[in-house]
Amino acid sequence: xxxxxxxxxxxxxxxxxxxxxxxxxxxxxxxxxxxxxxxxxxxxxxxxxxxxxxxxxxxxxxxxxxxxxxxxxxxxxxxxxxxxxxxxxxxxxxxxxxxxxxxxxxxxxxxxxxxxxxxxxxxxxxxxxxxxxxxxxxxxxxxxxxxxxxxxxxxx
Amino acid sequence: xxxxxxxxxxxxxxxxxxxxxxxxxxxxxxxxxxxxxxxxxxxxxxxxxxxxxxxxxxxxxxxxxxxxxxxxxxxxxxxxxxxxxxxxxxxxxxxxxxxxxxxxxxxxxxxxxxxxxxxxxxxxxxxxxxxxxxxxxxxxxxxxxxxxxxxxxxxx
DNA sequence: TTAGGTGCAAAGGATTTGCGGAATT
DNA sequence: AATTCCGCAAATCCTTTGCACCTAA
Numbered sequence: 001x002x003x004x005x006x007x008x009x010x011x012x013x014x015x016x017x018x019x020x021x022x023x024x025x026x027x028x029x030x031x032x033x034x035x036x037x038x039x040x041x042x043x044x045x046x047x048x049x050x051x052x053x054x055x056x057x058x059x060x061x062x063x064x065x066x067x068x069x070x071x072x073x074x075x076x077x078x079x080x081x082x083x084x085x086x087x088x089x090x091x092x093x094x095x096x097x098x099x100x101x102x103x104x105x106x107x108x109x110x111x112x113x114x115x116x117x118x119x120x121x122x123x124x125x126x127x128x129x130x131x132x133x134x135x136x137x138x139x140x141x142x143x144x145x146x147x148x149x150x151x152x153x154x155x156x
Numbered sequence: 157x158x159x160x161x162x163x164x165x166x167x168x169x170x171x172x173x174x175x176x177x178x179x180x181x182x183x184x185x186x187x188x189x190x191x192x193x194x195x196x197x198x199x200x201x202x203x204x205x206x207x208x209x210x211x212x213x214x215x216x217x218x219x220x221x222x223x224x225x226x227x228x229x230x231x232x233x234x235x236x237x238x239x240x241x242x243x244x245x246x247x248x249x250x251x252x253x254x255x256x257x258x259x260x261x262x263x264x265x266x267x268x269x270x271x272x273x274x275x276x277x278x279x280x281x282x283x284x285x286x287x288x289x290x291x292x293x294x295x296x297x298x299x300x301x302x303x304x305x306x307x308x309x310x311x312x
Numbered sequence: 313t314t315a316g317g318t319g320c321a322a323a324g325g326a327t328t329t330g331c332g333g334a335a336t337t
Numbered sequence: 338a339a340t341t342c343c344g345c346a347a348a349t350c351c352t353t354t355g356c357a358c359c360t361a362a
Contacts, residue, residue: 014341015342017336018335036327049344050343050344051343055223057328057342072228077326078326091274091276106266110262114285119290120289121289124286126284127282128283129276131278133276156294170316171316171361205319212352215319232339
């Protein structure tokens with residue numbers, strides 16, 4: 001069967017080789033935000049005759065075509081996700097690196113106002129929250145006690 | 157005279173060499189967000205016997221000491237600015253690359269609420285706006301007309 | 313004196329690219 | 338058949354590091 005990303009590739013007039021089909025499938029099935037290395041691993045598991053250079057070329061091409069979006073969550077490597085129509089931002093768990101998506105419709109208007117105030121039209125924005133998982137109530141009390149003694153500064 | 161950053165270095169117990177003093181001065185005088193290459197250029201102009209490796213080592217050290225903050229505005233290279241107490245975010249002019257700072261105190265509470273709702277405590281965040289300079293009123297009308305005909309999508 | 317800094321050049325990690333051969337349209 | 342793509346290895350770009358030599362404290 002034809003994956004969603006593959007369909008988009010065809011619409012854009014891209015030549016569909018076996019490798020590209022595999023990469024498209026991996027991307028279509030991904031629910032996370034894999035980096036190139038990870039995409040390569042997943043693609044190679046389905047078809048061993050794929051090189052990482054091809055993966056790099058594919059994500060670059062798909063980004064140019066607007067099918068993929070490149071993200072940078074720190075850590076030096078780019079991460080990718082399929083372009084969606086519903087805009088969303090990301091919260092990164094600083095302990096595990098896990099990424100949670102959320103929508104912030106309520107804020108876009110506020111951001112536009114800020115930009116306008118500075119003399120700009122808002123074209124796009126990047127909002128990332130870095131957080132730490134909250135513990136259950138009992139444990140949370142202990143954490144609060146600890147914090148009162150030695151408050152931790154903002155991390156990064 | 158002793159620059160502001162140099163004073164902070166001394167407070168942190170760093171050994172003040174000639175190179176480091178020069179870099180501290182360049183940083184103290186910067187009002188923008190230079191990358192390492194640019195810092196190197198400015199420092200070398202004051203003291204030719206500085207190597208770029210030293211600049212890399214200095215910014216890394218100063219970041220660890222909390223004197224500098226590393227920024228990533230895309231483009232592959234890190235950019236630096238002195239740590240300030242008033243928290244601020246950035247608006248990047250997509251046409252010129254110029255960076256404008258603004259404060260967003262009003263939003264922090266809202267961001268905390270979002271994080272909590274997702275089960276996290278907010279540790280820090282990154283907010284960047286990408287915008288385009290607004291034109292004067294007469295010209296703006298023309299732009300609006302144009303937009304009504306062919307609305308432009310969110311850029312990147 | 314000595315712990316820490318510096319320059320240089322080599323090493324690293326992520327990403328791109330030149331090239332001859334291969335697969336798609 | 339023409340165009341586009343692929344694998345491989347070499348090349349690039351930004352950043353870090355090993356080593357032998359300085360220098361602030």
